[in-house]
Amino acid sequence: MARKGANGLALALAVMAIGSCGLPRSGPNKSEIFAGSVMKEGDAFIVTVNSRVTRATAVTPALGFGSSFRNAGVMGSDTIAPGDTLSLTIFENVRDDPLLGNTGQRVSVLETVQVDGSGFIFIPYAGRIKAAGQTPEGLRGAITRKLDTQTPDPQVTVQRVAGDGSTVSVSGAVSGQGVYPIERPTRTLSAMIARAGGVAIEPAVAKVRVSRGGQTGQIWLEDLYANPSLDIGLRAGDRIVIERDTRAFVALGATGAQSRVPFETQTLSAIEAIAQVGGLNTALADPTGVFVFRNEPAEIANAVLGRNDLRGDQRMVYVLDLTQPTGMFEARDFLIRDGDTVYVTEAPFVQWQKTLSAITGTVGAADSLGSVGSGS
Incomplete structure (x- = not known):
């Protein structure tokens, strides 16, 4: 009888303790x-x-590109810009006393002509000529007209070499961060991302941000691939950043x-x-x-x-x-x-389970203590 009374007292004390202090749980009910x-x-x-x-x-x-991005169009692949490097070949129709070359040298090659920050180049005997904004064909005509008064029937070829003029920067979660020239194969956003090695994160969580001057546009990478109208033409100085979705x-x-x-x-x-x-x-x-x-x-x-x-x-x-x-x-x-x-x-019922578990655990502990006490 005494043992049953002790167990009953332990159970009552356990219920009181649990009721007063509560049980652990993950949050409000x-x-x-x-x-x-x-x-x-x-x-x-x-x-x-x-x-x-x-x-x-x-x-x-709401992600997307503004009209200034969408309406820009694709740049002419051969448009010359400040910072570009040109290769010029000039053929003179004289043998004894050419204007640019030595005696007997009818072909003169200027391999690295840099377009300066103002968009001009310097050609001996032709002077400073505006190159930026022109195509190689347009610049060829301008040089020819300048030299025609000094050497008979000059033949000029102009080739734009990829230089520092029309470039964009690609950074963020791409395989190859860097500065890339805008060339014939890389005149659009998707082509330039591919040129940089593609994205280095899951396409589903990739965002593409393009900054141009004081404007910025941002789209989902998957939307770029699904919607051709978002594949905007690039401009010199564009900054392309691939970012992971932070939501x-x-x-x-x-x-x-x-x-x-x-x-x-x-x-x-x-x-x-x-x-x-x-x-x-x-x-x-x-x-x-x-x-x-x-x-x-x-x-x-x-x-x-x-x-x-x-x-x-x-x-x-x-x-x-x-x-x-x-x-x-x-x-x-x-x-x-x-x-x-x-x-x-x-x-x-989870709280009931926790309550019963706590009670039975408490009573079990009381039984153990009682057994120890009676044994002693």
Whole structure:
């Protein structure tokens, strides 16, 4: 009888201790989250996800090139620019006293003629000639006209050698960072990326940023390959940077993993986000309690709630019930955004299991202590 009384006392003490201090858990339960609703004088709007809510919140980053990029067109592959190097060959129709060469030398070759910063080149006896902006054929005519008054019927050839004039820089997540000339095969964005060895990250998370003067445009790499209109013509001085998508969400609660999780695709649904962290923990999760916490811009919050009086960012809690007939479809269509927190509550019976485990463990410890005491 005394031993039973001791066990009863131990059980009572265990229940009191557990009731007073609580049990470990991964976060708030459903009732505690709902208690924070604006309807209950809290500071968050709690909204059940349906097709209307999904449409109102389906906002994705707006990426693209402005008209100045799209309308620029492809550069002529032979257009001469400041910094370019030219190779000139001049054939004179005289043998005894050529203007440029030695006696008997009718062909003169100027292999490395640099176009200066002002766009000019210097040719002996022809002087300074404007080269930038011209094609090799146009420059050939200009040189011919200058020399024609001094040597009979000169024949001139001009070849543009890839130089420092029409170049772009390619950096970031590419296989070969560097400065590359704009040549016939590399006059467009996709061709220049290929020239740099292609991207060194997964194409699904790669962004392409192009800066030109004071303007910048950014697109998804996959969109560049899918949409030919985004394959813009390049200009000298363009800066091309390949970057990894930095968007991420946080997964907490009864999921397979609790961490900050980067996006793996351009768009990410709630069901994909859950799958990305290993799904729901089948031993803990309550499929009726999947929540998405987000600070929503006022225009979207007003659309979701059917209001027009909200100002500034609003705290929103979106609720997904995967046990409903359309619950999986709603989770498949609802888009996760950068900075979201995806939280899955524990099933109610989990706390009971923890309580019973704690009680039985406490009583077992009391039995052990009682056995030791009676043995002594």
